Amino acid sequence: MIETINLRKSFKLGKTEIPVLKGIDLKVKEGxxxxxxxxxxxxxxxxxxxxxxxxxxxxxxxxxxxEPLHKMNENQLCLFRRKKLGFVFQSYNLIPTxxxxxxxxxxxxxxxxxxxxxxxxxxxxLTLVGLGDRIHHKPQEMSGGQQQRVSIARALINxxxxxxxxxxxxxxxxxxxxxxxxxxxDLSATSSKTFVIVTHDPEAAEYCSRTIHMxxxxxxxxx
Amino acid sequence: MDKKELVMLSWENLWRMKFRTILxxxxxxxxxxxxxxxxxxxNGAKQSITGELTNSPSVTTISVYTSGQMESMMGISTxxxxxxxITDSTISDISNMxxxxxxxxxxxxxxxxxxxxxxxxxxxxxxxxxxEIENMHYKLESGRLPRSSEENAVLIGPSVFTKFDLGESGxxxxxxxxxxxxxxxxxxxxxxxxxxxxxxxxxxxxxxxNTPPTLSENKTPEALEESESTETPPEAEGHVITPTESxxxxxxxxxxxxxxxxxxDEAQVPEVSSQPSLTTQPPVKKDSSEQSNPAxxxxxxxxxxxxxxxxxxxxxxxxxxxxxxxxxxxKAEEMTNWQMRKEPTGAKKEYDNLKVIxxxxxxxxxxxxxxxxxxxQVFSLKAMLNSLNSVFQILQLILGGIGGVxxxxxxxxxxxxxxxxxxxRTREIGIMKVIGASVNDIKQMFIVESTIIGCIGGLVGIIxxxxxxxxxxxxxxxxxxxxxxxxxxxLITPGLALFALVFSTVIGMLAGFRPAAKAANLSAxxxxxxx
Ligand SMILES: Nc1ncnc2c1ncn2[C@@H]1O[C@H](COP(=O)(O)OP(=O)(O)OP(=O)(O)O)[C@@H](O)[C@H]1O
Ligand SMILES: [Mg+2]
Numbered sequence: 161m162i163e164t165i166n167l168r169k170s171f172k173l174g175k176t177e178i179p180v181l182k183g184i185d186l187k188v189k190e191g192x193x194x195x196x197x198x199x200x201x202x203x204x205x206x207x208x209x210x211x212x213x214x215x216x217x218x219x220x221x222x223x224x225x226x227e228p229l230h231k232m233n234e235n236q237l238c239l240f241r242r243k244k245l246g247f248v249f250q251s252y253n254l255i256p257t258x259x260x261x262x263x264x265x266x267x268x269x270x271x272x273x274x275x276x277x278x279x280x281x282x283x284x285x286l287t288l289v290g291l292g293d294r295i296h297h298k299p300q301e302m303s304g305g306q307q308q309r310v311s312i313a314r315a316l317i318n319x320x321x322x323x324x325x326x327x328x329x330x331x332x333x334x335x336x337x338x339x340x341x342x343x344x345x346d347l348s349a350t351s352s353k354t355f356v357i358v359t360h361d362p363e364a365a366e367y368c369s370r371t372i373h374m375x376x377x378x379x380x381x382x383x
Numbered sequence: 384m385d386k387k388e389l390v391m392l393s394w395e396n397l398w399r400m401k402f403r404t405i406l407x408x409x410x411x412x413x414x415x416x417x418x419x420x421x422x423x424x425x426n427g428a429k430q431s432i433t434g435e436l437t438n439s440p441s442v443t444t445i446s447v448y449t450s451g452q453m454e455s456m457m458g459i460s461t462x463x464x465x466x467x468x469i470t471d472s473t474i475s476d477i478s479n480m481x482x483x484x485x486x487x488x489x490x491x492x493x494x495x496x497x498x499x500x501x502x503x504x505x506x507x508x509x510x511x512x513x514x515e516i517e518n519m520h521y522k523l524e525s526g527r528l529p530r531s532s533e534e535n536a537v538l539i540g541p542s543v544f545t546k547f548d549l550g551e552s553g554x555x556x557x558x559x560x561x562x563x564x565x566x567x568x569x570x571x572x573x574x575x576x577x578x579x580x581x582x583x584x585x586x587x588x589x590x591x592x593n594t595p596p597t598l599s600e601n602k603t604p605e606a607l608e609e610s611e612s613t614e615t616p617p618e619a620e621g622h623v624i625t626p627t628e629s630x631x632x633x634x635x636x637x638x639x640x641x642x643x644x645x646x647x648d649e650a651q652v653p654e655v656s657s658q659p660s661l662t663t664q665p666p667v668k669k670d671s672s673e674q675s676n677p678a679x680x681x682x683x684x685x686x687x688x689x690x691x692x693x694x695x696x697x698x699x700x701x702x703x704x705x706x707x708x709x710x711x712x713x714k715a716e717e718m719t720n721w722q723m724r725k726e727p728t729g730a731k732k733e734y735d736n737l738k739v740i741x742x743x744x745x746x747x748x749x750x751x752x753x754x755x756x757x758x759x760q761v762f763s764l765k766a767m768l769n770s771l772n773s774v775f776q777i778l779q780l781i782l783g784g785i786g787g788v789x790x791x792x793x794x795x796x797x798x799x800x801x802x803x804x805x806x807x808r809t810r811e812i813g814i815m816k817v818i819g820a821s822v823n824d825i826k827q828m829f830i831v832e833s834t835i836i837g838c839i840g841g842l843v844g845i846i847x848x849x850x851x852x853x854x855x856x857x858x859x860x861x862x863x864x865x866x867x868x869x870x871x872x873x874l875i876t877p878g879l880a881l882f883a884l885v886f887s888t889v890i891g892m893l894a895g896f897r898p899a900a901k902a903a904n905l906s907a908x909x910x911x912x913x914x
Contacts, residue, residue, distance in 0.1 A: 214817065214908050235821055242819025253911055255811050257399040267818040269392055272385050314818065 161322065161354045162188035162211060167220035169206055180206050182377035183220070190321070193348040193355040195365035198374035204358045205326055207374070211356065212245055212324050213237035225321055242271055246315030248325035252307040254299040254314075260286060261295040264314045271318065285313040289343055305336035312343060323347075325357045329364055341367045384824050393831035400804065404836065407800040411840020412847055414790030415887045419848035419875060420855075421786035425779035426874040427856075433771050441702040441764045442744050443520055445751055446489075447477070447737040448760040467758040469734040477739055480753055482746035485518035487511040488734040490715035493722055495574040495689075497543075497708070499562055506543055507707045508574065510715020511738065519740050521704075526568040526695025534713055536694040537572075539564050540705040567693040574691060574708060576718050580683045687721045689714065702764070793840065794890045801833050801898035805905075812902050813910025822903045829899030830892060837891015841884040848875060848883075 169181040180203045188194055196204050209215040210222060213229050222229040225244060232240065247253075254263045264282035265275075273281070286295050289309040299307050308328060315323050325344070329337035345367045348355050357368060365371045373380040384392075397404045436442065449469055469488070478486040490510030497504045511519070513531040521528060521538070529536030544562045691714065697704055719725070741750050747765040754761050805812070812825060820828075852873040859872040 209908060212817075235823075238816070238819060238821040241817065247817055249911070253810070253814050253817070255814055257811075262395075266815065269388055270384050270815070270819045270821070270824055272388065275388075275391070318819070 161190040161192070161225060162186065162356070163221075163223040164211075165221040167207075167210065167222060168218045169203070169210060169215065170218050180377055181210075181218075184377075184379055186372070186379065188354060188356070190354055191348070191352045192370065193345070193368045194357065195368035195371040196356060196358045196374060197360070197362070197365055197371055198380075200360075202374045203377045204374055208324050208326050208356060208358050211322075212247060213241055242267070242318065244321045246318065246320040246323040248308070248311050248315050248323065248328045250327035250330040252299065252304075252311045252331075254307055254310055256299050259296045259298055260291060260302070260310045260313075263299070263310055264317050267314060267317050281317055282313070285317045286310070288316070289313045303336075304332050305339060308332065308336075308340055309343065312340070312347075316347065320353065322354045322356070325355065327358050327360065329359065329361055334363075337361065337364060384820075384827075389824070389827055389831055390835075393828050393835060396808075396828065397832055397835060400807075403800055403804070407796055407836050408840045408843065410793040410796035411790070411837055411887055411891065412844040414786070414793030414890075415841045415844025415883050416848045416851060417789035418783055418786030418886070419844065419879060419883045420851055420873060421782035422779050422879055423848070423852050423873040423875045424855075425775060425782045426876060426879065427871045428778070429772070429775040430871060430874050433768055433775070436764055436768060441700045442768065443741045443747060443765075444702060445739040445741060445747060445754065445761055445763040445765075447473075447739060447754055448762070449735065469737055469759065471732060473757070473759075474734075474737065476757070477737070477754060480750060482742050482750055483739055484520075484742045485515040485738075485740040487515045487519070487738050488712060489736040489738050490712055490719060490734075491703075491736065492576065492715055492718050495576045495708070495718065497572055497574055499544075499567065499572065502562075504544055506539075506574070507703065508710060508715055508718065509703060509707045510710050510712045513711045515740075519738075521700070522698035524696040524698050525565045526693070529694050529711070533692075533694070534711050535691050536711070537691045537714075538695045538697050538704075538709040539567060539693055540697050540707050540709070541699050542705045543708065545706070564696045568696060569693065571690060571692050573688045574718075575686045575688045576722050577684045577686050578722050578724070580685045687718070689718055790887060790890060793887075794837075794894045797833050797836055797891055797894035798898065800836070801829060801895055802901070804832075805829075805898055805902045808902075809905060809910045809913045812905055813907045813913070816905070816907035817911060825905075826899045826903040829902050830895040833895025833898070834888060834892040837894070838884070838888040840891065841887030844887060845880045845884060848880070 164184050164186045167181055167184040167186075168179065170177045170179040172178075184207060196208065198204050206215065210217055210229075211224065213224075213232065217230045220230070224240075227240065227244075229237065229240070254260075255266070258266065261279060261282050264285055265278040268278040268281065283292070283295055286292060286309075289312050291306060291309050291313065294302060294306060294310075297306075299310070302310070308331075312328075315325075328344070329340050332340060341364050344355060344357070347353065355368075357364065359365055371383050373383070447469065449467060474486050474488065477483060488511070492508035492510070494505055494507050497506050513529055513533065513536075516528050516531070523538075524541060526538075529538065541564060543564055691708075691710060697709070699705055739750065739754065741747050744765060747763055751761050751763055751766065812820075815825065852875050855873045856871050
């Protein structure tokens with residue numbers, strides 16, 4: 161599902177180049193649920209964003225589902241995200257003026273799905289994450305855990321092959337974190353979707369089939 | 384993303400920030416309304432001035448004058464160069480031209496007095512060739528056209544009895560006469576022309592006490608002779624008013640349609656032949672009265688009644704016929720010859736003025752040019768309308784430009800709103816990009832949003848303009864008095880409304896371009912990180 165070959169990424173700060181990812185080789189099979197652990201600033205988010213086609217690589221190759229992300233242009237990447245990817249962020253990233261239903265359905269708007277079908281699918285997804293009774297609530301009317309569930313529902317709505325989650329439990333208390341991880345684990349168990357979850361929480365990592373430890377831009381070990 | 388979904392999404396986006404959207408739309412409403420109202424006022428002015436004329440039969444009429452005549456009418460002395468004369472051969476030349484349906488000389492009288500129901504009306508007279516009258520595109524309000532053999536038949540204009548009243552306010556208004564011209568159809572009337580009495584160089588005395596002093600005062604017979612020789616109709620004679628009832632001398636024995644002869648003041652009563660003849664008879668002559676105040680050296684008048692029969696009333700033509708009695712060429716000549724003390728000559732006739740009727744408005748210009756080439760001066764309502772229209776076009780451009788500035792300001796408002804909206808929605812745009820919106824989706828979304836603002840602003844602006852325009856017309860109509868309510872001050876044509884809508888929509892769209900490109904080029908990651 162995921163294959164990276166000598167993946168490097170550096171950021172330019174003025175004239176100096178700061179290497180963040182220093183040659184990452186990784187293979188992830190379909191249906192796996194991977195935890196990405198490591199100290200702050202080691203490049204986890206950068207790696208995840210490259211996998212999501214949100215950042216271009218400096219060198220190396222990235223294949224997702226066999227497609228070479230490093231060769232795609234902006235429009236191809238956007239189509240790729242629309243069809244194959246789901247994102248979950250630490251800060252939920254919901255549109256505050258939209259209801260839960262609208263937030264979830266928005267993804268399908270760009271895919272050209274008709275409104276009726278959109279809303280129906282969004283409602284199903286929200287029910288799946290246990291928010292069937294909150295579909296018309298706006299983000300600020302919901303708790304952090306509920307908002308994160310909305311964002312999970314949004315990540316699921318286009319039936320993606322790969323879901324990338326950047327510290328999905330980072331803003332939540334232990335109890336809610338467990339709820340969220342349970343939902344993700346259920347989804348992983350009942351579908352062939354692949355999950356890559358960046359986390360600082362070793363407990364969250366225990367839900368995953370494999371844990372990748374990063375340090376200073378390289379993979380330290382995989383357990 | 385398909386178009387309908389795009390519009391729906393943009394619509395929802397605008398709806399989610401309704402307060403700012405509405406403020407921006409108000410700007411566009413004001414801009415659009417400013418354009419519409421400004422241009423509509425130009426339209427109204429144009430309509431009220433040219434509208435009636437454009438549809439009048441006179442647009443196919445060309446007036447022909449001898450060259451230099453217009454200048455002399457305006458008091459400009461012309462050089463002694465030989466003027467081309469209008470003769471019968473000119474008439475036949477012009478009538479042989481293509482597209483010309485009728486040609487007639489116009490014999491303009493200095494004016495006559497028509498008495499009806501004991502009221503005197505000063506009317507102008509004009510004689511035309513009755514053989515051509517069928518082809519002159521005259522429309523009738525009532526009655527019929529005179530036949531070419533009917534020397535005594537006349538047509539009267541619809542405004543013959545309309546007087547210009549200066550009123551107390553100082554604003555002149557046209558006052559409808561109490562007589563409906565239609566009442567005269569089929570009746571005999573007498574027209575009285577007047578001239579100063581030739582009294583062997585003695586100063587003449589006014590025949591009527593209430594003669595407007597400015598008109599005939601201090602006119603010596605010599606002066607009159609002079610004016611005759613320059614062929615300028617001596618205005619004074621035509622405007623003298625026949626006796627009023629206060630004189631106690633109105634010949635009640637005549638029926639209402641008969642014109643009274645001119646009367647002297649009471650001192651002269653015995654000398655007056657108070658019984659006017661009903662047909663053309665030698666002028667009733669009165670001698671100057673020595674008993675009269677000698678300090679007043681004024682002209683004494685004599686009259687010449689002509690009895691005619693009204694056969695029809697013309698529809699408004701927008702030309703001199705409206706205020707005139709139109710009669711046969713021979714009758715008019717008879718009257719002017721008497722007034723000018725000219726003997727009917729058997730020699731080659733010359734005319735001052737011809738009326739040429741062209742088959743279609745389209746051909747007025749061609750015929751006008753042909754006649755100009757013959758060496759005559761030409762006037763046509765069509766040419767005047769053309770130049771008036773171009774004046775109004777300029778006026779509308781200026782007014783529209785002023786309105787345009789308002790819309791320009793509104794368009795800056797749209798640019799501002801859309802740009803602000805990028806900053807406010809940066810995160811939202813980032814999220815959309817992350818979940819699959821393409822660069823084009825974002826760009827189009829912004830353009831559609833600003834286009835919707837322009838379009839709704841335009842629509843509301845149109846509604847607002849129609850209401851404002853209605854108010855302007857009602858209030859303006861009241862301010863100008865009843866008369867003006869007929870002519871609209873502000874006129875919104877459907878074309879103008881449509882133009883304004885398209886314009887504001889396009890402005891909205893253009894205003895969206897730059898912000899849209901800016902939004903679309905945002906990096907998704909930077910955008911979702913921003914706060
Ligand atoms: N856009 C950028 N420009 C410059 N440097 C960047 C940029 N994004 C990340 N970096 C740098 O890259 C390094 C890795 O950042 P990254 O966000 O991937 O870390 P992380 O492992 O996700 O840390 P954390 O656990 O705190 O989220 C950091 O040192 C950071 O300063
Ligand atoms: Mg991170």
